[in-house]
Amino acid sequence: xxxxxxxxxxxxxxxxxxxxxxxxxxxxxxxxxxxxxxxxxxxxxxxxxxxxxxxxxxxxxxxxxxxxxxxxxxxxxxxxxxxxxxxxxxxxxxxxxxxxxxxxxxxxxxxxxxxxxxxxxxxxxxxxxxxxxxxxxxxxxxxxxxxxxxxxxxxxxxxxxxxxxxxxx
Numbered sequence: 138x139x140x141x142x143x144x145x146x147x148x149x150x151x152x153x154x155x156x157x158x159x160x161x162x163x164x165x166x167x168x169x170x171x172x173x174x175x176x177x178x179x180x181x182x183x184x185x186x187x188x189x190x191x192x193x194x195x196x197x198x199x200x201x202x203x204x205x206x207x208x209x210x211x212x213x214x215x216x217x218x219x220x221x222x223x224x225x226x227x228x229x230x231x232x233x234x235x236x237x238x239x240x241x242x243x244x245x246x247x248x249x250x251x252x253x254x255x256x257x258x259x260x261x262x263x264x265x266x267x268x269x270x271x272x273x274x275x276x277x278x279x280x281x282x283x284x285x286x287x288x289x290x291x292x293x294x295x296x297x298x299x300x301x302x303x304x305x306x
Contacts, residue, residue, distance in 0.1 A: 142183075143181075143183065144182070144183050144185070144186045145180060145181070145182055145183075145186055145214065146180070146181040147178070147179075147180055147181075147216040147252050147253050148166075148168075148178060148179040148180070148181060149178055149218040149253065149254050150176065150177065150218070151168050151170060151177035151178055151179045152170065152174045152175060152176070152177050153168050153170045153174070153177050153179075154170045154171065154172060154173065154174060154177075155170055156168060156169045156170065156195030156201075158193070161181070163183070163184050164181050164182060164183060164184070164187075165181070165182045165184075165187035165190065166179050166180070166181050166182075167179060167180050167182075167190075167193045167195075167201060167203060168180075168195075168201070169195030169196065169197065169198060169200070169201040170198050171197075171198035175198075176198040176199060176218065177198050178198065178199060178200070178201050178216055178217070178218045178253070179201070179216075180193075180201060180203060180214065180216050186205070189205040189206050189207065190203060190204075190205055191204045191205060191206045191211070192204045192242075194239070194242045196235050196238055196239045197235045199217060199218050199219065199220070199232055199235060200215065200216070200217050200218075200232070200235040200236060200238075200239050201215075201216050201239075202214065202215045202216075202239040202240075202242050202243065203216075204242070204243060204247070207248075210246060210247060210248050211244070211246075211247045211248070212247065212248050212250065213240075213242070213243035213244075213247040213248065213249045213250070214249075214250050214251075214252065215236060215239045215240065215243075215249065215250070215251045215252070215253075216251075216252055216253045217232075217236060217251060217252070217253035217254070217255065218253050218254050219232055219253075219254060219255045219256045219257070219279065220232060220256065221256050222256060222277060222278065222279050229279065229282060233282075233286055236251065236286075251292065255279065255283050256279055257277065257279035257280040257282070257283040258275060258276060258277045258279070258280045259276050259280040259283065259284060259294060
């Protein structure tokens with residue numbers, strides 16, 4: 138079996154407290170957690186990509202942002218891990234506010250990628266310029282909120298633009 142080579146990997150449920158950066162073998166991990174060993178997220182970088190890491194900001198135990206220096210335009214990555222569908226709407230709105238705070242660390246000319254787990258399901262019908270035809274069938278409340286946020290902020294749900302393996306519903 139071949140080795141999977143990744144430059145950047147977003148991690149959820151890291152469960153580390155506080156925020157920091159550490160070396161793991163030849164990789165660099167930045168992480169953002171809370172006061173207890175629940176939730177927490179991180180981004181793991183290979184050696185070459187870690188050399189481009191300019192700055193990073195722990196926004197919360199569900200949102201972390203980093204900035205990578207690139208030749209033409211800098212790259213900002215916001216990694217997220219949304220609460221599940223049984224969370225209160227107030228918590229969901231706070232989550233989206235944290236994403237907005239993370240965007241504030243980046244410049245308008247930066248290329249911005251928001252990656253992670255939104256705990257949202259979007260349907261397999263295309264919403265203009267937001268999602269593709271490869272959703273999982275039925276939109277849930279969190280999916281509707283994600284689509285609305287993407288429409289307002291000019292983002293796309295890119296994993297719905299490509300045919301993936303069949304998923305459970």
